[in-house]
Amino acid sequence: MAETTPAATTALPRSPLSHAADRLAAATRASRGAIRLAELPFLTQLTVRLDAKGAAAEAVGLSLDLQLPLQPNTVVRSGELTVLWLGPDEWLLVGRPGCEQELEGRVRQAAGEEPVSVVDVSAQRTTLLVSGPRAHDLLAHGCSLDLHPRAFGPGRCAQTTLGRTQVVLVARDEPRAGFWVLVRSTFAGYLADWLLDAATEYV
Template sequence: MSNLVAQNIRTFETHPGVEISAESPLVFFHQRSGAPAPCTESRVALRERALLGHLILRGGAIVLDEAVHSVLGFGLPAYPNALSRDEGGERSIQWLSPDEWLLIVPGGEEFGLEGKLREALGDAHYAIVNVSGGQTLLELEGEAARELLMKSTPYDVHPDNFPVGKGVTTVFAKANLILRRPTETRWELVLRRSFADYLYRWILDAGEAYAIGVEV
């Protein structure tokens, strides 16, 4: 890390060490009530991708794009409500607002990445916030996934309006979340920690008709 960063900004590793095990926002509900297992009738599957690294990037698009390109090898999405991903699909950047992007990477990478980005950005005007502990990511997959979403959000999830590579922040049930579609069959939902329990139960309830199965 450069001297400038070390002098002006205090960063810290939010991942607990081995002595404290990290827990997803959904751990309580998972443990307490159990979840329906996938079966042959299941038309939609739900799985949690817990403890990923979530970083919020704020600043000018051009400066951030250069830094992200040099560190990760792919750039910011070029349009509003768009998603860009690396080749393996493990790392993604989503447009949230004209000066704000959500970067999601495999868990444990975020602290090192933050340092590298800060170094690449130098003294540009920007902000990086590690929000990994504040949200979690759910994946919905299956033929009935879109029907489940249609019951839950007023946003139009028809493929004409919601092509692959799009992502929006919108109303979902009585809360809100980030809804994104990285591939043809898979939808991702980024939930706030405080809404996670409610939304998880809502999704299970809405998915009951499609024999929703939770893959662990």
């Protein structure tokens, strides 16, 4: 008689900051609207490298329904897709969870025979949302950038450090939308602790 074994169960993925969700929510409530802290887990993140002056750049932009940003440290958004300038020939595509293969296929198909590199780095980083009227002040505790809206307003991004941690900082497309802080998963817990500690001033 053949032996049967129960079908293997697939564990649900855990975000790098799932253990900190309650503390982030508690700090948000305690601040009475001054700040909001939350993780945006599992966002699709693809690094794309190609010649910004080549035919592929325009074709890829058309396939994504936007123009790849060419000005340093700027952001372009179309629908659920956000594209960050990271270098003269490098961009980070950030989209809704689960669309990695779709986005990669669109980029590669649009590029055709032109040289292009597309790397799925979704598991490399997680994203923290920092918003609210005191978001600038909170981040300024550990970031050397001038975060005033005149200097780092909507549509800007930068590779910088926050609390001695390397991050990609994004000013969202509306002043009240706050910031995305993209941080490597291995440093996410440390950065969340740093933010919670810095936020005690506002709770």
